[in-house]
Amino acid sequence: MLDTPSGISPLIRLHPADNVSIARLTVDPAQTPVVDGIVVLDRIGQGHKIAMQPIARGAPVTKYGQTIGFARTDIAPGQHVHTHNLAMAELELRHEFCAGAEEPDFVAEAERARFMGFRRKDGRVGTRNFLAIVSSVNCSATVSKAAAAHFAPATGRLDAFPNVDGVIALTHGGGCAINTEAEGYSYLTRVLAGYATHPNVGAVLMIGLGCETNQIPLLLKRHGLEPGEAFRTLTIQTEGGTRATIASAIQAIEAMLPAMNAMERTSEPASHITLALECGGSDGYSGISANPALGFAADLLVRHGGTAVLAETPEIYGAEHLLTRRAATPAVAQKLLDRIEWWRDYATRGKAELNNNPSHGNKEGGLTTILEKSLGAVAKGGTSRLNAVYEYAEPIDQNGFVFMDTPGYDPVAVTGQVAGGCTIICFTTGRGSVSGFKPAPSLKLATNTPMYQRMRDDMDINCGTIVTGDETIEAAGQRIFEIILATASGEKTLSEIHDYGDNEFVPWQVGAVM
Structure with a gap:
């Protein structure tokens, strides 16, 4: 049997409408022939998907209550659902503008969290010097x-x-x-x-x-x-x-x-923190554990007056309708869609496709299509109102939750976010990304406990506790928020302790080099 806590299902079903579930740990039919009433027909790796009901050829496969692709063949309950039987296709997404945009429940200024930072002459506050x-x-x-x-x-x-x-x-x-x-x-x-x-x-x-x-x-x-x-x-x-x-x-x-x-550190309100939200080396747990937990922490930061910056436009592709609903104004929603269209043209010029994703490591970790990857990636952005959309490396001048147009390639994406003013980075990873990003401290959030234990020298925070049922998303998010404040006050991340981060400054090169 699987090594899961008593009373915890070996499978995670994220939404009642989903026709697939995700394995908490590897499900082997030789050891676990039946799980949650389903006869297991294939070996299901940790983080991978198992069909929970019959899915006809051409029918949508749903996860997070959203379509992540279409069945290539008839899929029986208990079968592994992945690249061999799940295909990507264009979706007609319904873009509702501002339908879910709500003012954050701000914490009173006198009660807002504080950190020890370096106040500059222009009034901004750094987390490092x-x-x-x-x-x-x-x-x-x-x-x-x-x-x-x-x-x-x-x-x-x-x-x-x-x-x-x-x-x-x-x-x-x-x-x-x-x-x-x-x-x-x-x-x-x-x-x-x-x-x-x-x-x-x-x-x-x-x-x-x-x-x-x-x-x-x-x-x-x-x-x-x-x-x-x-x-x-x-x-x-x-x-x-x-x-x-x-x-x-x-x-x-x-x-x-x-x-x-x-220059010395002084006590400053958390409203001066600008947080880069990044994911790399994602796996099937990213959208279940570290990303939503980071989203909860981002919402907390916004409530305390701070700023959280989502990026990686190719990795919100197929999930942008969730962000346009949260846009503060129709103009903000339209600017996001305009950047998506720019990317369509950019990919075509480069003889590429926006759905040419996930990467090899993403697929090994259980992700199949860009729709599935994007729906999990958007979870980093929490639930706060989307206040602004910025082009690459533009100065971030709005507080709250915002978006920056960047590639999905992590060094280029984070370089743009830091250039825009991000003073700390939270980097979720399921496979084990190890980048540092001087001059901004980079916290690594592991999506699963086995990888966290294997890479303890590089992973700052374990969110695998959510997968095993030992911690809620809310509790993990609160823990992340407190670590963000400590890091902003000077507590070193593991990449800083190892003096990493000198090679991740990678400006985006676009256009002809003559």
Whole structure:
């Protein structure tokens, strides 16, 4: 028999209308011939789907009370439902605008949760205090990394500056051979400006080559930025080469560190937290455990005046009707649908399909179609009203629950969210994604206990307790919210303890590279 708590079914049926259930643990017909009155015909892996009733060929398969695809063949009760017998097809979704948009039940200001953060001159509050070396072009990446390496933790050169979390190099593969009027250039400069002015960044050194398309003076002018004591710039060709620029960069950083170290954490309301909601390496449990628990925590943050940012447009495809219902205004709902249409065109130009998803690992974990994946992914967004829709890396200026248009590829998606102002990340994963995202701390939320136990060095929070019936979604969500506050106050995530997060800065490259 399955090792499940007494009185807990080995299967999870998410909605009364569903014709499939999900296995809590692997169901083997040799050991468990009958479960919940159903004769088990196939081995059902953990997180995978089992038919609970006859499903005729061409009939919809339902999970979460929603269609996730159509039967390729007749499916009998007790059979495994997956890629071999479940197909994707276009759906005619009904997009109701603002039908479920309700004002959040805000917590009174005097009773709102607080955290210890770094208040900046513009009134925003950071959860970390990094010095960022921002390269304007790939050609200055080597110099930027060399300057940051001089202050690596192992050198001890930052020991005298306990309020400085580190010196990081934000390098990338672009910055030249692009049209300055093109979409991709706007994305890149928004990302660079967003990181340079991020609440988690106390000082900036921007380094260029000198002859690149992405000229530093033009970038600064475009985004209304000005150099100063805490925002310095260098170019390799002006300084006289790489070695000279590295020496100048080290000198500039040493001059900025004392002022950064003088910054101290102060008690701030949770309304200053902007939380990135991300999922990667998803499995069949993502939409059952970690995602809805994170959604509950996101709703709590919104009630306390904070901001939660859902993203990954290709991974809400097929579930966008659930978000348009929650839109604060028809214009917000329409902007979301406009971004979906942009993606249809973008995918066609790239000879791809929006339903060319889930990934190999997603499928091994039990996800079959993009509809199923999207319905689970949207759960990260909780139930709060959708107040705004942003294009990639646009500054987030609305509180509450908002959406940002990004790819589903995690490094690119989170780079856009952080550029927009997210100061902390909650990253749900069923397969075991391990990314860090300096300068924003990244909490990893495991969807299932076996993976959490196997990857304890990387997973911060176990939500597998929901799958086993040991914890409710609400209790797990409350626990996540409290960990968010502790992390925002300086408690290190596992990726920070291991000093991960230097390689996940990946601006979205869109358009022709000439």
